[in-house]
Amino acid sequence: MSELAGHALTGFIVLNVVIGLVTYVTLLERKFAARMQSRIGPYYVGWPHGWLQPIADALKLMMKEDIVPTAADRWVYNLAPIVFLLPCILIFATLPFAPGLGVADLNIGVLFFLAVSSLEIVGLFMGGWGSNNKYALLSAMRAVNQIISYDLPFIFAALVPVVLAGSLQMSVIVEAQAGLWYVLYPVLGQLAFLLFLIATLAAENRVPFDILEAESELVAGFRVEYSGMKFALIQLGEYAHMIGTSFLGALLFLGGWLGPGPAWLGPLWFLLKAMLIFLVVTWVRWSFVRIRVDHILAISWKLLLPATIVLLMATAFVVAWRGAGAA
């Protein structure tokens, strides 16, 4: 019983930390984008530099009127934000932030992460369908196209470190990088990291792969009809997914909490590395134009999927050649 209570407590803490982190990551992104565009960004709410802007945004969204379109499919429409948010938050369940610091360090952690994170498509499609709006419907169709296409390269790229470490358990993968981070692993590591980043962009629906949001054609895509708290939940889910994937990247390729200094600095290192990946993703977002749906599918099926499969097989050969565990 006390064990269960302990798990519940850790879960509660992680959930709140994640939500707090997500809120403030929006500020980080806005500031970063503003610098790129020679602007200042949020400044006045929480002077100086807008430290209270995320709180103000959250409060504003809570106070907004909640509108349900007359023609909407009420059940699906109202459920969609929750169904969308749930897997995005759930992916943090298996992430260890330091040895022993996390909700559950499953022995199939990576598998759990990948499986749960691809569930977000259900909520997304529910939102697009339930809104009964043509823009939302088109966006939901694009979402299914894109996420199914990019989940495969994403999974294959994420499996390269798994094969190198010989385990699906996240803490074991990190410990295996004690000598050499996998991003530094000759050739294989860099290629896998690069492919992982590209697939991450697409799996997170970020520019240049944000065709489902596509506000210049589909207005705001699947969430065009959402307002107030439901919109906030969708935003929260999107950013949580993004942060979660950044953490996964830091864990699989950048050695997780490993870093110089005493052990208690571990979570900080982990956070820094995850934010580094997040900033790279943001940097790409604010420099590229969006690409078209047919090009996106072509990139996935003709380039990324074969490349990741070949890479995974090459990794397997290397590991088999050097003997299990020697990698």
Add this chain to the structure above:
Amino acid sequence: MDTEARRVVEMGYGGNERLVMNMGPQHPSAHGVFRAILTLEGETVVAIDAVIGYLHRCHEKLAETLTYVQYPSIASKTDYVSAMTAELAYVAAVEKVGKIDVPKRAQYLRVLVAELQRIASHCLWLGTWCLDMGGALGGGATIFLYAIRERELVLDLFEALTGARLLYGFHQVGGVRYDLPAGWAEQCRRTVDLIEQRLDEYEAMLENNAFFLVRTQGVGVISRELALDVGVCGPLIRGSGVAYDVRRTEPYSSYEAFDFNVPVETAGDCFARYRVRMVEFRESIKIVRQALDGLPEGPISSRPGVKSVGQVRIPKGEGYTRVEGARGEIGCHLVADGGAKPYRLKWRGASFCNLAVLPHIIPGHKVADVVAIMGSVDPVFGEVDR
């Protein structure tokens, strides 16, 4: 799903797997109030029905009620992104019908502001076009803000010259209203130097970007024949391999004294139109420098000191003038009856003629291309609907 909702969805599909979707008149990427009724098969557009007229303000009728002194400052509201050239078209028509001379200095000043206006207008086009393709929350917004930054510099120049930033009232019948203030020429030189530098940055940012190329090359091809048949003008027809520029074919306001190239691309796609405009930026900068260097001394108007709004009277007659605006040929047909107001005025809007090409080129493209093609046509709806 309840029956009402199902009915709406099934009606939308029409039972034959086609979806009719409205884009506009209120839409994030509609440049103004343009309504496109798209018929979609999946993501592919099979038909487009363009609906215009949401910004109709009876502009031509309005011109009949205003005198030759009053109207130039309203004429700029037809094409409000390129106000200087719109004013120029009107005063040129009045001068042609009334056989009024324009002093050399005024002609050079007109060329100077027209070319600066072209730079400002193309800046806005580049920004909004990339915004359409890259999204307000993506790389497009970055280019947009860079381009707007440069446009502001040009608007600062106009503000110093006329006191206004968007609609100027700079031209008047017989010349221009304001002479250059002190230090303006130096500020202008600095500005065009800066913009010329920044153009290299844009080109590096866009043309080395595979995603940008794949979105623009081979998209929205206007063939040479189609361009001539539909009668598109400006960067569109030059992007389709026709070297047609009013400044060159029928020089007005001393353009024959300037040395500039008319850029021509043969591909006819969005990228060709982009290239044409990027070269036009540089040609305009060249003309601005020449105008500043060769600015003659003398009066700025042949009819200075207008005391009342009804003072300018034009003898009975009829005339058509055309100028090369940022979007193409702007024509102004004026019928005068001897009074202080025109009897009839007809505008030929460049955007209006360019927009007519959309139904010919959009079917067969994806939804995402519709906004890219729209942006490359660069319509201003004040000029389309008038």
